[in-house]
Amino acid sequence: MALIALTSAKGSPGASTAALAFTLTWKNPIVLVECDPAGGDLLSGYLGRLEMPADRGLLQVAMADTRNNLPDEFWNQLIDLDSPHRKRLALPGISSPSQANTLRPTWPRLAAFLSGLEYAQPGYDVIADCGRLATTHAPWPLFHRADLVLVALRPTSLRTVAPVWPVLSELRRDLVEAGIPPHRLGLLLIGSGPYKPREIEERLQCPVVVHLPFDTKTATALCQGGRLKGSRDLLRHAASAEAAVRESIAALRSQPSALSQAGASHVG
Ligand SMILES: Nc1ncnc2c1ncn2[C@@H]1O[C@H](COP(=O)(O)OP(=O)(O)OP(=O)(O)O)[C@@H](O)[C@H]1O
Numbered sequence: 726m727a728l729i730a731l732t733s734a735k736g737s738p739g740a741s742t743a744a745l746a747f748t749l750t751w752k753n754p755i756v757l758v759e760c761d762p763a764g765g766d767l768l769s770g771y772l773g774r775l776e777m778p779a780d781r782g783l784l785q786v787a788m789a790d791t792r793n794n795l796p797d798e799f800w801n802q803l804i805d806l807d808s809p810h811r812k813r814l815a816l817p818g819i820s821s822p823s824q825a826n827t828l829r830p831t832w833p834r835l836a837a838f839l840s841g842l843e844y845a846q847p848g849y850d851v852i853a854d855c856g857r858l859a860t861t862h863a864p865w866p867l868f869h870r871a872d873l874v875l876v877a878l879r880p881t882s883l884r885t886v887a888p889v890w891p892v893l894s895e896l897r898r899d900l901v902e903a904g905i906p907p908h909r910l911g912l913l914l915i916g917s918g919p920y921k922p923r924e925i926e927e928r929l930q931c932p933v934v935v936h937l938p939f940d941t942k943t944a945t946a947l948c949q950g951g952r953l954k955g956s957r958d959l960l961r962h963a964a965s966a967e968a969a970v971r972e973s974i975a976a977l978r979s980q981p982s983a984l985s986q987a988g989a990s991h992v993g
């Protein structure tokens with residue numbers, strides 16, 4: 726399908742959990758790439774019980790890139806979340822924000838490589854967890870290459886909704902400057918609040934593409950690596966979001982001037 730970038734503003738935690746939920750539930754082969762310049766969570770969180778070297782992942786790929794060896798090292802560094810099927814793969818992020826500067830020269834080549842993975846054999850979708858946009862060293866080349874940029878948002882109060890506007894404005898401005906239509910932006914709502922999805926779309930001038938429920942049990946298991954018990958509401962909605970994301974991207978590709986609202990997947 727495509728390269729999907731996830732980011733957020735302050736006050737709306739849940740992007741990494743959503744990225745992992747998508748990776749664990751989507752039907753198409755998928756790779757989760759932890760691109761957050763503030764550091765990845767997988768090795769200490771969901772994969773915390775597996776004892777793996779702390780530098781496994783993106784940093785090794787960036788170092789290989791200096792030797793023009795990015796593609797080979799990329800496949801070496803991946804962790805199979807669904808072993809041995811290689812259908813759900815993950816590239817852990819950096820272990821410290823101090824390593825973020827090292828990634829800067831690699832972002833353009835990594836972004837180009839990731840956007841081509843849908844044409845690999847087998848083809849992979851890529852979910853790039855880009856962290857909060859407020860951090861320095863944001864992976865801009867990934868936003869430029871992404872078929873869809875989803876901005877996570879918890880619609881619980883004005884305090885959580887308001888910070889999303891400057892993030893969307895910055896993304897729009899940057900895409901336009903890079904000569905890319907800014908319609909590739911969509912919202913990923915997490916939980917519910919006083920603002921309904923339609924109201925948020927109107928206020929933020931951006932379509933809601935995915936709506937995930939607030940589900941503490943499942944989210945905690947995804948963050949800490951415990952057993953997934955209970956209703957797994959979050960995973961069920963994450964699974965059904967695949968169709969909505971696919972529809973939005975298909976609409977974007979056929980009509981590059983507008984992001985379809987038809988694909989929005991709402992809770993309830
Ligand atoms: N859908 C959800 N329902 C309930 N709790 C959630 C949900 N998603 C995330 N959380 C909780 O919010 C916290 C932060 O989640 P997560 O790490 O996904 O946020 P983030 O946006 O990636 O944060 P950061 O900016 O630090 O990377 C965790 O404690 C997690 O369990």
Ligand SMILES: [Mg+2]
Nearest residue numbers: 740741761856
């Ligand atoms: Mg995160």
